Amino acid sequence: MTQPLLDPFDRAIRYLRVSVTDRCDFRCVYCMSENMQFLPKKDLLTLEELDRLCSTFIGLGVEKLRITGGEPLVRRDIMTFFRSMTRHLDSGALKELTVTTNGSQLAKYAQDLADAGVKRINVSLDTLDEKKFADITRWGRLPQVLKGIDAAQAAGLRVKLNCVALKGFNEDELFDIQSWCAERDIDLTFIEVMPMGDIGNEDRLGQYWSLRDLRGELEKNFTVTDLAERSGGPARYVRLEETGQKIGFITPLSHNFCESCNRVRITCTGEIYTCLGQEGHSDLRAPLRASDDDAHLEAAIRRAIGLKPKGHDFDYSRQSVDGRVSRHMSHTGG
Numbered sequence: 363m364t365q366p367l368l369d370p371f372d373r374a375i376r377y378l379r380v381s382v383t384d385r386c387d388f389r390c391v392y393c394m395s396e397n398m399q400f401l402p403k404k405d406l407l408t409l410e411e412l413d414r415l416c417s418t419f420i421g422l423g424v425e426k427l428r429i430t431g432g433e434p435l436v437r438r439d440i441m442t443f444f445r446s447m448t449r450h451l452d453s454g455a456l457k458e459l460t461v462t463t464n465g466s467q468l469a470k471y472a473q474d475l476a477d478a479g480v481k482r483i484n485v486s487l488d489t490l491d492e493k494k495f496a497d498i499t500r501w502g503r504l505p506q507v508l509k510g511i512d513a514a515q516a517a518g519l520r521v522k523l524n525c526v527a528l529k530g531f532n533e534d535e536l537f538d539i540q541s542w543c544a545e546r547d548i549d550l551t552f553i554e555v556m557p558m559g560d561i562g563n564e565d566r567l568g569q570y571w572s573l574r575d576l577r578g579e580l581e582k583n584f585t586v587t588d589l590a591e592r593s594g595g596p597a598r599y600v601r602l603e604e605t606g607q608k609i610g611f612i613t614p615l616s617h618n619f620c621e622s623c624n625r626v627r628i629t630c631t632g633e634i635y636t637c638l639g640q641e642g643h644s645d646l647r648a649p650l651r652a653s654d655d656d657a658h659l660e661a662a663i664r665r666a667i668g669l670k671p672k673g674h675d676f677d678y679s680r681q682s683v684d685g686r687v688s689r690h691m692s693h694t695g696g
């Protein structure tokens with residue numbers, strides 16, 4: 363029997379997040395600069411290499427696989443990869459195959475995702491206003507995303523909306539977004555903006571809207587009850603008693619979920635980041651390419667997991683660069 367992946371703090375690693383591309387058809391202001399330089403295609407893991415890497419992790423006890431990016435659905439032939447993972451769902455080794463997407467390609471791929479065994483997807487959407495959407499994503503078009511969400515629901519996929527809370531940007535839309543989701547039976551999670559990337563002159567500290575304040579706003583209209591349940595992810599949930607709606611809050615700066623952290627991340631070039639909020643990483647592409655022997659790759663994975671830190675190092679209170687992670691969110695896929 364293979365030993366499960368345990369980190370130095372005895373946390374079992376069951377959740378793998380894989381960024382399949384650094385490219386994106388949007389340029390969200392908190393994520394990328396307008397003139398992002400992307401990696402040469404030859405540096406990316408091939409779909410076959412991604413398959414081998416993910417399959418090795420699944421053999422080592424990973425039960426949940428989330429595909430992210432950049433925008434995962436702009437990678438050519440990505441459905442081939444999703445379909446190749448279906449065998450692990452069929453065998454029961456993989457419990458969940460899922461994706462985090464900006465929604466732009468969903469109208470095209472929703473049914474294929476459902477056919478591959480995907481049940482739930484997360485769609486990132488910060489505003490329901492067309493003009494504001496164009497501003498925040500720079501290149502995105504809202505109607506295309508809304509069409510994608512409709513297609514996902516029509517294909518039977520459960521949709522969760524990820525909404526980054528931004529002061530002075532979507533504060534005024536809080537109740538519109540909440541009721542829009544309630545009407546469509548779409549789950550909703552708010553995310554605090556994180557200090558990542560060196561993104562031009564964007565002022566992430568000025569955009570910071572604490573979810574504590576956002577919750578305070580909700581309390582003006584609803585009775586908000588804390589729920590004890592956890593999804594195995596960083597979100598904490600509340601219920602709005604008047605509508606019965608469940609809303610998630612992800613406050614990456616609090617350490618409240620680090621102690622039960624179950625995840626690691628792979629970039630599209632095969633680096634493993636054992637913590638979203640730390641720079642430390644190891645290379646898995648070299649061992650992947652060096653030999654067909656999976657034992658070699660497994661040993662490299664175990665060595666990397668052996669370096670997983672206890673928690674993150676984000677800090678808004680430090681004004682200097684050492685309080686931020688300089689890598690872009692699109693590099694590790696959030």
Ligand SMILES: Nc1nc2c(ncn2[C@@H]2O[C@H](COP(=O)(O)OP(=O)(O)OP(=O)(O)O)[C@@H](O)[C@H]2O)c(=O)[nH]1
Pocket residue numbers: 428430462484522524553593594595596597612613614615625638639674695696
């Ligand atoms: N600090 C921190 N933030 C995380 C972590 N995982 C996810 N997040 C944040 O949560 C955001 C949403 O993540 P998603 O890709 O939707 O996945 P999720 O919320 O973990 O997924 P489910 O719980 O399966 O729905 C990410 O973009 C990050 O901002 C984590 O391990 N640490």
Ligand SMILES: C[S@@+](CC[C@H](N)C(=O)[O-])C[C@H]1O[C@@H](n2cnc3c(N)ncnc32)[C@H](O)[C@@H]1O
Pocket residue numbers: 386392393430431432433434462463464484485486524526553554555556557558691692695696
């Ligand atoms: C990097 S994107 C990758 C997947 C896909 N392109 C999407 O947007 O859903 C994953 C998530 O990271 C979030 N994100 C990006 N930059 C962020 C930041 N600086 N702070 C908080 N969340 C961020 C996005 O809102 C999105 O929900």
Ligand code: SF4
Pocket residue numbers: 386387388389390393394431432433464486692
């Ligand atoms: S948040 Fe997602 S959609 Fe927006 S620029 Fe980053 S990778 Fe692209």
Ligand code: SF4
Pocket residue numbers: 596619620621623624625636637638639640671672673674
């Ligand atoms: S910040 Fe790091 S340790 Fe904490 S939950 Fe996220 S990945 Fe895990």
